[in-house]
Amino acid sequence: MSTEALAVTLLQRAHSPDTASTLYRDKIKLRPLLLRPSSPDPTQNARSARQHARRSKQRAVRKSNKPRPLSAKQKRSLCIYEIPKSQQKYSIYEPIHVMWCAYIRDILGLVDGKRSHIEAQDAGPFLASADYHGAIVEIVRSRCASRVGMTGIVVRDTKFTFEIVTRTDEVKVLPKEHSVFRVEVPFKDKEGEVKRMPLVFEVLGEQFQHRATDRANRKFRWHADPDL
Numbered sequence: 076m077s078t079e080a081l082a083v084t085l086l087q088r089a090h091s092p093d094t095a096s097t098l099y100r101d102k103i104k105l106r107p108l109l110l111r112p113s114s115p116d117p118t119q120n121a122r123s124a125r126q127h128a129r130r131s132k133q134r135a136v137r138k139s140n141k142p143r144p145l146s147a148k149q150k151r152s153l154c155i156y157e158i159p160k161s162q163q164k165y166s167i168y169e170p171i172h173v174m175w176c177a178y179i180r181d182i183l184g185l186v187d188g189k190r191s192h193i194e195a196q197d198a199g200p201f202l203a204s205a206d207y208h209g210a211i212v213e214i215v216r217s218r219c220a221s222r223v224g225m226t227g228i229v230v231r232d233t234k235f236t237f238e239i240v241t242r243t244d245e246v247k248v249l250p251k252e253h254s255v256f257r258v259e260v261p262f263k264d265k266e267g268e269v270k271r272m273p274l275v276f277e278v279l280g281e282q283f284q285h286r287a288t289d290r291a292n293r294k295f296r297w298h299a300d301p302d303l
Contacts, residue, residue, distance in 0.1 A: 175209030
């Protein structure tokens with residue numbers, strides 16, 4: 076049996092003989108064969124082709140003229156993250172410390188006197204993931220004895236350091252590694268008056284060796300107290 080007869084026989088199983096012959100003639104035998112399916116669109120004339128080429132060139136020029144982000148070396152050379160001398164004053168950052176106290180009391184659940192005390196196991200995860208911009212920190216233990224006793228308001232919390240402004244209007248950079256920091260959280264009632272002694276926490280600097288934005292999603296793990 077030839078291929079033509081086989082195709083017609085298969086079509087006659089679902090259609091009448093006349094319909095099968097028509098379908099074979101129109102859909103199979105006389106079906107056009109596209110020899111160049113990837114040829115240019117015949118509706119596109121020379122003018123539209125020139126416009127397309129001109130727009131493609133303009134997009135390439137705009138992309139090449141887009142400024143690239145600054146590298147870390149360029150940021151240091153431009154002193155982007157350095158605090159000007161006129162702004163290195165302790166009094167400027169005291170309002171930020173007041174805001175930080177309200178923030179830390181909120182995440183610890185100490186608002187409106189709902190809790191009178193908090194345990195270290197409960198406070199550890201919150202303190203490790205908190206933001207310390209505006210906190211008053213003090214180094215109580217460190218392998219570098221000259222750093223012990225340094226106190227100030229945190230104005231920049233980087234991955235490995237706390238940058239603080241001291242009461243003498245000086246900027247100090249405190250490495251987090253091999254250091255223990257003391258942080259005080261005051262109790263206040265609705266009128267803003269201090270009712271009792273503040274809560275005092277001592278935290279290991281190794282727990283904070285991440286950027287403030289990255290610490291929010293990290294899990295807190297207990298570590299042994301290092302030999303300082």
